[in-house]
Amino acid sequence: MALSRRSTLSGAALGVLLLAGAGLATALPAAADPPAPVAAGGQPVASIIVGYKPGSAKARDLASAAKDATAKAHGRALSAERRLATGGVVVGLGSKDARDAAAVIAAYKADPDVDYVEADQMMHPLADPTDTDYAQQWDLFEATAGMNVPGAWATSTGAGVTVAVIDTGYVAHSDVAGNIVAGYDFITSSSAARDGNGRDNNPADEGDWVATAGECGTDANGNPVPSKPEDSSWHGTHVAGTIAAVTNNAKGIAGIAYNAKVQPVRVLGKCGGATSDIADAITWASGGTVAGVPANPTPAKVINMSLGGSGACSVTYQNAINAAVARGTTVVVAAGNSNVDVSGFNPANCNNVITVAASDRAGNRAFYSNFGAKIDITAPGGEVRLETDAPGSRTTPADGIYSTLNGGLTTPGAESYKTYMGTSMAAPHVAGLVALIAAKTTLTPAQIETAIKNNARALPGTCTGGCGSGLADATATLLAVVPAPGKYFENLTDVAIPDNTTVESSIVVSGVTGNAPTTLKVGVDIKHTYRGDLIVSLVAPDGSVYLLEDFVNSDSTANVAKTYTVNASSEVANGTWKLRVQDVASQDTGKIDAWNLTF
Template sequence: MKTALITILLCAGLGASWLATSQTDGSLEAKSAASPTASPANDSTTGYNRLIVKFKEETAAKTDQTAGGQVDPQTRINTFNARGGMQVLGQKAVTLSYLKSVSEQAHVVQTDQPLSRAEMKALTQQLAQDARVEYAEIDEKVFAHFAPNDPGYVASQWAWKSSGSNAGATNTDSAWNKSTGGQPVSGAGVVVAVLDTGYVTHADLTANLLLTGYDFVSADTLPYSPFSTANDGNGRDSDAADPGNWNTNTGNGCSVSDSGWHGTRVAGIVSAVGNNSTGMIGIAYGAKVLPVRVLGVCGGYVSDIAAGMRWAAGILSISGVFNPNVAKILNLSLGSSGTCLSTFQDAVNDVRAAGSIVVASTGNDGSITTISQPANCQGVIAVTAHMLTGDSPSFANDGPGTTISAPGVSIYGTLNSGTTTPVASPGGDTYVAANGTSFAAPMVSGVAALLLQIKPTMGINELTSRLVDSVRAFPSGTYCFNKTSCGAGMLDADAATALVLADTAPTTTATANKTDPVARSTLVTLTGTATAGANGTGISTVGWTQVSGPTVTLSGANTSTATFTTPATSDTVGMTFRFQATSISSGSSSSMVSINMVSAPNPVTSSGGGGGGGSLDWADITALLFMALTGLALRRLPATQKQGR
């Protein structure tokens, strides 16, 4: 009886599926406790050639005056051109010339060649070190404040706006008012692959869709009909259009439902066309979305998703043809229960090796201990969801491996009015506000596109660091406050873009030689890497700390490599460790790695009263039932809003 009762209490509600599904289900409640679309710009080659130099007043009064008594700024500027010009990052010799004055001491100077932002930043730092110079800075281009004229933005897109109005918002409106390479920050020139149900044409989205996507939904095998999942009469082909995923067959393990147009909703969050007086605006309204169809009726096969990931990243050919629009960001708003399958992990590893990141939703099962796959694979940016208040909705999974939280409640997206097959655009064009971690993930993917526009050469580790290091803390009193299981914090587009534009803070990565599942009494090695920002200073300190799980002793905690031995027994199986690096003068960066051990709970001792053989008496049974019911009661606050599809 003891074994049976404990099994019932611990395993109720758990399950697994061989199909990955979109993550938009579950009831909603808080957990307890004027610019046109920018044209593509590549900041590594486009440029900057103007800077402002202010000389110290006492220097200007004593030197380089003409017969008329006026200071000659060109003479001062020419002193910097001695010895063949100024060396920039040890690679270029740059000559400066006077352009115009800002004030008596401040002058605009131009370079004889265009420089990247990093090069120009390095040049200003060199000039600022001169004893005669008070400061030097880039002569930035400033734009009129961008206020989108999309009607849905004002009425329905709270998550895009200032956190001053809603604590959980992303401050994306402020990020749009920054510039890079002479263009507004909009995600221009970046490709985001949306691996989902495909797309339907929509007047507010199609201009930003790359219709060179692919349909990876393959033929089914018995006992299913050949194309019951694909629902388009064929298997893999070059048409990523969504034929609809309505379901009337209760025998396939899925509920009866209308078509959800999930991929179109996700794509609109990433890159709905902006400032077109229509509908909504995407987070990265200047980016392009590559639709990769991997889900159909009742989900999709892991094998199809893994193939679609490799193709999107440009490392798999289909019929001898590689993806002509390689995506540096892969959005997977899908998943299933269980630990990360080797097929998923291999695909993630290959995609990362090719230089693309994987952003995945954590799932909507209401778990506070585990997240779904592929979000729980190593190297994935795993996104949970939060509400307007910054609190965590009851449906959102969180647990070890969660990277970051983004808005996932009442998220506006593009939709089609068809209940089965799509209704042609524009007649079928519509919009919907819905809930789910499925809609939090594309928030992160959109911000990642903004960052890659600013610095296209950014690697996946740097990109991840910038997203993580720029988060805002969860509000005090919310479920996720001071909980690492919810990730580093809440997504902040404005802070993230500022970090990349400055490029002074370090970046970090954290890995472990064993992650899931790890045997008991096993030696685990943690390895951290730290890299100084391109415009920053060297690394000052590094170190490891444990942030959750049964306490262990870390050897080498103040170095890049630390070790520990997993406990022989413990009440929990999850552990999380943080690696942090601090630069000499330009801030810090941290990354976390999670370890999942095999189960080995502390033994439960019987009360002895004649039960024999470890049996439970009524006191034991009452205590276990009380613990189970208390856990359910404490896990959620009362419902505040109904969950949408």
């Protein structure tokens, strides 16, 4: 008999977004009394994010929030622009005067209905591009300080995994195109996006060039931001190539997870990108709901964010990241390129992320890489310095990270390859490794992070200040988490789970001697909006049923990502095993995403 129940909706934490200028904005924790908010590069805050306490009218109704903004304006042109997926309200300041921003933030902080308020800061690509064109991928295979990737390819190439690259978007490149899936453009500002509109379903990189000094505003001292014109970086395309460039196609480079898919999610445009846009991008990329944006047809199991700004981790970021991780998405973030403790840079200092520092070709911490206790792991980021940049410390272009790019100085031109250096280049190495793991296991994001850390090797060079668990090692990690061939079986075919139905997914086991073990491992990855509808069982080849878990009336959360241990020693191992899922209620549906057996 079908059950009747009303889905329980968890109270979303009210996220606060802050829009700072072109530099790296300083996050403003609610408990602090902030100075005039400006970006680390000096650009003033243009909007803020306000989170109202649950139960207040302003938390429920955007119109009430708009009236509240008007009341706090004191002659300033404030506007409640929209509500974020994380619950916060973006409030435009109508001014780029840092003193105005500080006064408005203080007014909100004095309101007992306000849970938090923070700047909607601008994020920027974390790379230092060079002008070389050497096609050397030492970062994948060199024994000294490469990431030991080729040995992992015998186990996994990332098939079936989508990696969201939250960045500048994607400019067409024939060495990546075969692995691109539909993404989205989350840049709200049409001028920053350069596409004539706001958010849309076209994540094409329109270029992040800045034509004149000061085009992004001025800093607190009146200095122009930027200090000089800048060409387009095509940053997201470089990151995408490292993760999943098409391989074995007789051209270009090899991607780390070369059978994975890349989902370009555009958040960085002219002068950077707003925290509010990036937070919504995290939500959407991981399969969450963002108002006014169509559902993501291919939610990502991995998110790469090679971007950042200064200051503490904002409530907005943490809310979005926590929700993404709860959906089963691993979030990888670049540590930053300021050669200081990463604790002062977000979102690298947020919880529930894998924060990546950069190493050079000799295995030292790269001269620019941030460091500290919040670093989880280090990966190749490269080093390219001219004699004029660092006398006595010259490196060659081949010592950078070589990947896909575009030759256009402003708008897209001919496709190309180029070496960049930066923690932006290190992070996609780890995102690619996560994709290799996710393709062959049902490990949670926390378990994936632990596996990468536990199987890292010591940096062959030096690291001052803290480089996490060491240098990521792809082969060692894959060998540790994926069972030996012949004893591991999986089914990656999606099986829909409609309301009030029972469905099954099969695995044919062969080549195993005797009966199943007393510790048969059953890995289950089910995507479902309310797992309290579900009863999950394992069916042996002879029809015997082993109950794995009955979630009905005991669990109101989403998804099932667990490994169960079953004593199946009475069962002959070889034959057809089935995962049976019963949905016993209405309203919420899902799918068997993947499952596996380890003998």
